[in-house]
Amino acid sequence: MPAYGAERKGTALTDRQRLAWLRLIRSDNVGPVTFRHLINHFGTAQAAIEALPELSRRGGSPRPIRIASLSEAEREMETAARAGARFIGLGEPDYPPALRQIDGAPPLLAAKGRLDAATTPSLGIVGARNASANGMKFAAMIAREAGRAGYVVTSGLARGIDTAAHRATLATGTIAAMAGGLDKPYPPENIGLLDEITEGQGLAISEMPFGWEPRARDFPRRNRLIAGIALGVVVVEAAVRSGSLITARLAADFGRLVFATPGSPFDPRSEGTNNLLKQGATVTTAASDVLDALAPLSRFDLFSPHEIDEPPREQAETRPDAPSDRDRATLIEALSFSPTDVDDIVRHTGLSAAAVHLALLELDLAGRLQRHSGGRVSLVERT
Known part of the structure; x- marks a missing residue:
């Protein structure tokens, strides 16, 4: 590979x-x-x-x-x-290739540890914080076998399944995606594990500033990093409402493979994974279920990255003309509080794509626009 x-x-x-x-x-x-x-x-x-x-x-x-x-x-x-960290820009050689492909990839990642881990094919492994002993054992087994096969295992440094996956791949390479700044790991009990990762064969990454204490709304962004970096995501145990299912949904949105481990219908920690299986996730009862499916995807040239191409030397640029007040009013009238596809806005208004995108930028920077997945936008209700 x-x-x-x-x-x-x-x-x-x-x-x-x-x-x-x-x-x-x-x-x-x-x-x-x-x-x-x-x-x-x-x-x-x-x-x-x-x-x-x-x-x-x-x-x-x-x-x-x-x-x-x-x-x-x-x-x-x-x-x-x-x-001991640095910032990696989107389009630089050390930026994770699969993450570079997704819409909304972070322009800069703070990274600490072995940077070559970021450019190695990755498998995401996530699951319940209150994982069972068998769940943690199975996650560690999948992670260990993936590491032996040449994959870096990416997870979120949380208790339970995440911890088991990281610990099983300390020797082969693991990536800890963090919701807060690199100096604000969560939970605090995994500070020692984070040190083992960054001082050994692994890497810690975050898009948040140093000193940023993670909040509840930051964890979906962390989950997005896991789903974006990985070629596929394994969910070992997950309740119906859990961050692991957010990671799985994002992975599916990004065109990644989603694997799920079946569990007892009487265990709430398996309700989410069993539902994923009903929705088409790959049944995972052995490492080979994952490795065989990932093998065809583990080529660098499969990815057509969204680049941010900035000239190597700063130079004056010809700025596009600002939309007129009339054009801006036409655009705002076409928007609503429900997400609307930008291409539909262009067709509906008859404005040029450049004018629409610049007017949307103006609203965005004024705090009046919300961007959604799939290139959709909506107005923000003013309070």
């Missing part, structure tokens, strides 16, 4: 570009999708930063947008360096 690391592709950011990227993604109302659209419109992160105040004003923001300062970005870079 070829290792991704042997065929890494991409262009490294300059120090100046990396600082500008960090400033842009840390500014208010700039998420991964907005970041990509800004770069596409303005060519460079620095040009996008300079455009933010005017874009936000045109979008109807009642107050000036907060833009991360150069000193803030420099401090975060320094904090990362002191912690």
Whole structure:
């Protein structure tokens, strides 16, 4: 099985570009999708930063947008360096190839540990925090066999199944995707495990700033990282309402394989996995069920990445014309509080795609737009 690391592709950011990227993604109302659209419109992160105040004003923001300062970005870079971490940009050689493929991939990942783990084919393993002894034993067995076959195992550093999967692959390579900053692991009881991962053959990654305490709404973003990095995700035990099922759903959305371990219908921890099997997940009772299915996918060239192509040297870009007030009003009238496909908006309004995307950026940066999966958008109800 070829290792991704042997065929890494991409262009490294300059120090100046990396600082500008960090400033842009840390500014208010700039998420991964907005970041990509800004770069596409303005060519460079620095040009996008300079455009933010005017874009936000045109979008109807009642107050000036907060833009991360150069000193803030420099401090975060320094904090990362002191912690032995670095920031990997989307499109750089060390960025996980499968994650690069998805819509809304994080423009920057904070990473600590062995960077070659990020470019090795990965299997995600997730499951219940209150896992059974048999569940943890089975997760460890699948993880161990995957590691021996050359895969890095990605999980979320949680109690239970995640912990078992990480511990089983400390010697072969594991990735811990984190909901908070790299210096704020959760749960605290796994701080020692995180150290073993980053000081050994593994890697810890996060899209959140250093010092960020994880909140409930941050864990789905962590689950998105797991689903995006992995070629497939194994769910060992999961209740009906669990983060593991969010990971499985995201994996299916990304075109990844979803595996589930059947369990007793009397055990609530198996209700979620049994439901996944009813929905078409691959029945998993042995490591071979997973490894045989993954083998055809473990080629670097299968992925057609969404690149953010910033020129190696910062240069002035020709900025697109701003939408007129009339065009902006037409666009807002076409939007609703329910998600609408952007292509449908273009067809409905008769506006050019460039005008629609720029007007949506204005609303987004003003905090008036919400972006959804599949390229859909909706208005945000003002309180």
